[in-house]
Amino acid sequence: MEDHEHHHDHPHSHDHGHSHAHPHDHDHQQGDLHYGKGEAGLSVPGMGQRQLIAIEMDVLAKNNALAAHNREHFDEAAQLVLNLVSSPGSGKTTLLCETLRQLADKRPCAVIEGDQQTSADADRIRATGVPAVQINTGKGCHLDAKMVHDACHQLPANEGGILFIENVGNLVCPASFDLGEKYKVAILSVTEGEEKPLKYPDMFAAAHLMVINKIDLLPYVSFDVARCIENAKRVNPYIQVIQVSATTGEGMDAWLNWLATA
Template sequence: MCSVCGCGESRIEGEQHGEHHVHSHHHSDHHHHGHHTDQVSGDEQKAGSEYGAGQTVVIHHYHHQGDVHHHHHHYHGAAQENSTAVEKQADHSHELAPEHSAQGDLHFGKGEAGTHVPGINQRQLIQIEMDVLGKNDQLAEHNREHFAAAQQLVLNLVSSPGSGKTTLLTETLKQLQQRRACAVIEGDQQTTNDADRIRATGVPAIQVNTGKGCHLDAKMVHDACHQLTLDNEGVLFIENVGNLVCPSSFDLGENYKVAILSVTEGEDKPLKYPNMFAASQLMIINKIDLLPYVSFDIDNCIANARRVNPDIQVIQLSASTGEGMKAWLNWLETA
């Protein structure tokens, strides 16, 4: 089990122990989700209680997409790509410049706490993190080729917990499945509750329990697809684990990421979690039926999202009352 984020074995619903699809994180190589480990030794060791001699330091993922740098799990550093910064050691006296959005006015994190990893210099850190995501990207491309061959529309639904993803999905399926074949991959740490709700609509669904893992990755999706019957020209919805951080950077082979934000969460979420909204092509503002009861400025929320991602599309709806659902269904038909 990963000593930093606790990612452990995940299980695809319907599989038995010992089957080749059971997915676990291996720290000895770059396979699967693949947290890479690097032994700290010699003059790179840090004395004291924080790291003992020879202790393994687990470093997480780095990914660059457009003008926004993606930081994953518990390392929130601003790893710079220019050669000068890469050559510098990550010590307590080193402070890298803050990152900026495409608009150039947003600071996504800066300072010593955001850049320091004991015993690892910037060149090593970038290489480790790029290697880690490399395997996932290869598997995601394999998924994408498979989906394209079957002419499937694949959507990765991402949000914080409680945004209304599953309610939106069940209401969507009730209306869409009469026109197109649909299937669902459900991601949660535990239980099959959401997959059970989906199956109650008559749509096939497979639950992926990630255990202590905080996101789905490309291999989990690949293995889950082997448990589903996916019709040609259908729609596959992947409901990711509720988390606005890690899922932003893991390509699953989808056509689009769809970020769902409820009005109960606050209009500053796109600024607090910019990587997610930068990686998404569509933002759904859900639960608009609650607007009379909460302090939420929709125009400000949209403006914040477009500071991070000027091209993001926006749909406002209420999955509970049906208001705005037509716009969402139309988007699905034309995507």
């Protein structure tokens, strides 16, 4: 079936200022399907682009208001809050556990864990002696500011400390939801492929720092670190990069130094 509608017939796609160049535009082949080219950047059967934009603006506006409220609390408590985002299994919890061990007796820490189900990650964090609240999102694919607000009320005061928020493993939705954090930190492991920043640009555009994890596995996988960094900088020229192995400890000093000055 030849369907060129998505290529040439965008009823609403007169210029609204969103048509900035995407680095991957030139890769598109004839016959590929592009559902993100409308104004809303996505497609939902039965819904128009304007309707989708209205819904998204409403949801994000409510979330942003709560995130601003969270940020005020975090600032009052002089608490550094980081939102750790990545695909499932990149090593967020492993990196966190190692970080918490290194920071023990140096800086008070607390953790909010987001997963669809289970308290497995909060249990791993609590085993380090650091307080943690597990949020189960059910069918939800990301944490939102209200969830983080509620979780903070379950945690002890963490004046001058660091609150790590481990988001649901997902490189898409968490990019859009401000939780009130100071920075998003994107964790990408070397088993995932160096094209991820180009495939999921929103996440890497939103992140302040990219942590490349599992560098102990570099001898066994074909992962081009320089290319990965180049790709990340194509979507976010300002992104900082740190390479670590959460299991061997390599690169942990750079990460801890970054935390100390963040």
